[in-house]
Amino acid sequence: MAWVFTDNDLHVSCLVQDLSTIVPLVNFAGFSSPKNEIYMKLKLLCLLPFFCLADVSAAEIPPPPVDAPEGYKWVLNEAYSDEFEGAELDSEKWHDTYPGWKGRVPGLFVPSAISVADGKLQIQSTIMFPPKGDNGEWWINCGAIQTKSQEASYGYYETRVKASSLRTSTTFWLMNPADKAKEVGKRTELDIQECIGNAKRWPGFKHQFRNNTHVTYYDKLDEDGEKLNLKAGASTDIGSGVSDDYHRYGCWWVDATTMHFYLDGEHVQTIELPTEVDPAPMDQKMYVNLVCEIYDWEFLPEMDALKDDSLNTTYYDYVRSYQLVKE
Ligand SMILES: [Ca+2]
Secondary structure (H helix, E strand, C coil): CCEEEECCCCCCEEEECCHHHHHHHHHHCCCCCCHHHHHHHHHHHCCCCCCCCCCCCHHHCCCCCCCCCCCEEEEECHHHCECCCCCCCCCCCEECCCCCCCEECCEEECHHHEEEECCEEEEECEEEEEEECCCCCEEEEEEEEEECCCCECCEEEEEEEECCCCCCEEEEEEECCHHHHHHHCEEEEEEEEEEECCCCCCHHHHCEEEEEEEEEEEEEECCCCCEEEEEEEEEEECCCCCCCCCEEEEEEECCCCEEEEEECCEEEEEEECCCCCCCCCCCCCEEEEEEECCCCCCCCCCHHHHHCCCCCEEEEEEEEEEEEEEC
């Protein structure tokens, strides 16, 4: 049996085979301390190479928090999964920015905002100096990564993340490629979590698990003459701020109409898309995004917060994806 200890502050995870392995080590280090203190000491012990595994293999990654339907099993989908071990972003798996989208003024996506350390993807938003753009309109470093594979389909998707305390977003979402969208006449977007650590205009973004879906039809117009956009969302109160601690945000994208959402492993919401216009609205293959961006409807981040490394970084522990495969 594997016991997993995860530190939310120092970003140390370690796997040990048996609790009995820990006790002598703790005693050896001279600690007979309460639980929290033992955990603190374990952080140090985890630095010992013989004690801490360098990475998390697929065999150790737990299945989704939902049982596979009878006759099926969950299989990890590597192209859209990453434990963020090692010292840099896996360039075979990810773009270190958002191809085709620079960000929203004044937040420019820059690869330098992206790093991998201590088992986490870190996206750090800071003041850009000197500013960029013809009029110096870009002056905040923002960050995005996107899977190079673009064929994510029905399955379970989850990230574990601690949002920054900025007025920038922390997000986890899927979208179909632009060229394919033109070909089929619709753009599909599945937003599993969109939150803002220090939200001001809409405070719910600060403490909610916010799910959303958009299907935009290029050849269908709404009553205002705009491209028809089917949108359905849901939100669940987390009970604390999204920047206070790590949370698991998951979605079982069941089929073209049904999506179940899971907060810390518990089913909390289901979105059912209407089928009057399109019998299979969310049927497109997509890529996966982890993005920290500026929203044009939100107040800008505070300068002091952008300068404060204890506030300006979002930590993604992992992103995991699973497909149902017939047994
Ligand atoms: Ca990790």
